[in-house]
Amino acid sequence: MVIRIDPRIPLVWRTPDTLQLGVDHPVVVTEVSIALERVVAALCSGIPLAAAHLLGVDAGATPAQVSALLATLGPTLIDTQAAGRSPAGVAAPVCIDGDGPTANRLRRLLDESGVAVCSRTENSFGAPATDAATDAATDAPGGIALAVVLGHYALRPGRHEFWLRRDVPHLPVVFSDTEVRIGPLVTPGRGPCLYCLELAHTDADHAWPRIASQLQGATAPTETTRLSIDVAGRTAGHVQEFLTGRRTPLVAHSLGINERSGALTLRAHHAHGSCGCRALPENGTAPEEHAAVGRRPPS
Incomplete structure (x- = not known):
């Protein structure tokens, strides 16, 4: 584990x-001694946890003092x-799966934040449309x-199943008629x-x-310019929370935003007993009734 002091936090004496x-x-x-000050200086740029202990002790602090610090x-x-880094330590991209004004705004916000972004969309027949970089990243572990x-x-x-089968965390953003x-x-x-x-x-x-x-x-009527800006900003914030390892309130919860009033509703969700999502990847298990979602109803 490599730890560092959050660079957004000002440090003063x-x-x-x-x-x-x-x-x-x-x-x-x-009571910050010279030895502990060296540990703090290392934490400003990042240091493995074990190395932080060794650095402090080598500089003259006791193990208890370093632990207390x-x-x-x-x-x-x-x-x-x-979360957010591949095994090689290189920042893995966030894939924006979808198109439209909110998807475009989200891409720009993440790009401006220094987050690597790739895209995946579907044509009118439900076939994926990606670029070579997205395909390569999607198929690589992490x-x-x-x-x-x-x-x-x-x-x-099939859209969320695509990510579930690849063991990739995914966050849905769904516009409906009122929210x-x-x-x-x-998280698979x-x-x-x-x-x-x-x-x-x-x-x-x-x-x-x-x-x-x-x-x-x-197309839902709620993807207005105003709500699209709000949703893109909130979603970008949750993405950054995930990438930096901070706990997001959207774990097992969804946030509803009313299009007219702007009222927020946080809803809790639970694993369903009939779902095979906790089974082994690639086993293709899905309840038959659920698999029918997306098909045309019988006449």
Whole structure:
């Protein structure tokens, strides 16, 4: 684990031996010796946890003093090897799976934030349209850090299944007729997947699979300029939380934003007992009723 002090947090000296990190919610470290100051300096650029202990002891601090320093600094430390990095340590891209104004705004925001971005879209027949770089990253282990899957009303099952089978975390953004829903963040093998949500929806409304199939290709009226800007900004924030290893509130939860009032609704979701999302990858198990979502209803 390589840790560092979050570079967004200002570091100032209150006194010659008292250090403060942050302003609104400051973390104060007292009795900072020369040895501990060396540890802090290393943490500003990043250092393995074990090396931080060794550095402090070699500089003259006791193991207990180094441990106490790291414990005090805990709220300001981030794991630079957390989610969002490939095994080689190179930042893996975020894939924007979808098109339209919100997808385009999200691409620009992430790009401006220094996040590598690739794209995946579908044509009118549901066939994927990607570039060579996206294809290569998608097929490589750890090649995609996160996929953001955007759509209207109901995502075609194959779209989120594509990421689930590749063990890639994915975040849905779905515009409906009165609101847009962001989440839940799906981490394959942990928590509910999007199949679980569809099954729960079907439990509540048995006609949902037929309704969802008829909504394929329809455009929701809620993707207005105003709401698109709001959604792109919020989604970019959640993506950055994920990439930096901070816990996002969208784990097993979705955020609904009402198009007219702007009211926010946080909903909890649970794994469905009939879903095979926790089975082995590539086993192709999916309840038959759910598999019907996206098909034309019988006449």
